[in-house]
Amino acid sequence: MTEQLDTTGRLRHLTTLEGLPRDVLVRLLDRAQQLQEQGNAGASMRGVLAGKAICTLFFEPSTRTRSSFQLAAMRLGADVLNFDASASSTTKGETAIDTLKNIEAMGVRGFVVRHQADGAVAALAQDANVGTALVNAGDGRKSHPTQGLLDMLTLRQAKGDDFAAIKVLIVGDVRHSRVARSDLQALRTLGARNIRICGPDALLPDDATLQGCQVTADLDAALDGVDAVMMLRLQRERMQEGLISSIDDYHRDYGLTAERLRRAARDAVVLHPGPMNRGVEIDDAVADGAQSLILRQVSNGVAVRMAVLEELLG
Incomplete structure (x- = not known):
């Protein structure tokens, strides 16, 4: 795997949070907080990446991630090239690496990549030219590092920076969730000690992903006294038939309702990486309620992605 850091400790690529030094x-996170407090810096940051080109190389659909990376790059003054796989030569059989190399030959030095295959972004980074930086915007079920960072920023804003004191619960389809994996990697790096996982056995991974976590299928018990609840989307497009009995049964057993949320700490916060399946993993009253930080996550995403692009290319 291509090393993410150079010899000075500066990021060359951001493909995963696994193994990233604290x-x-x-x-x-500190830089993203500064940017957020400055209103994402407005026009004051336009010169940071002026004259540099960044390509959003997305082989999968996206709304929040792609839009916030585009906005982050523009606020730093970069030229942004949007790549749509459905309207590109990939439909004629061109490989992802050939696509990257051709765009790289046009002078693009920053790539924000989303891909359906596990490890695809790290593989592309290995073949990229020296001086080209890649950011993983989500690959397969493996990693979504900037989502992990914005989730940690949101948690830190709400609960302080002592992650050892925060009880965190992640609920739902962990097996198919790259967000859950990145969140768990970041939580461990930041010192979280009380991480709970709740979901049906069929939707929990069978590898080392949940090592050190308290795992249960009982959502009511898992919610008891937690400080933060991360709800995950039920990723029906990635799962085989039969992993859940029905949508109604899933909501009954694992949907977060206002009544259920009362089992958590009085000041507990709710997060969701989106897109939400309302009425499946989360009810409207919770998603839109006073304890929801879902839109703050979206806002923090721009600041986090500015911080990452500044570190890589600034």
């Missing part, structure tokens, strides 16, 4: 992770 000081680098905290540095990115």
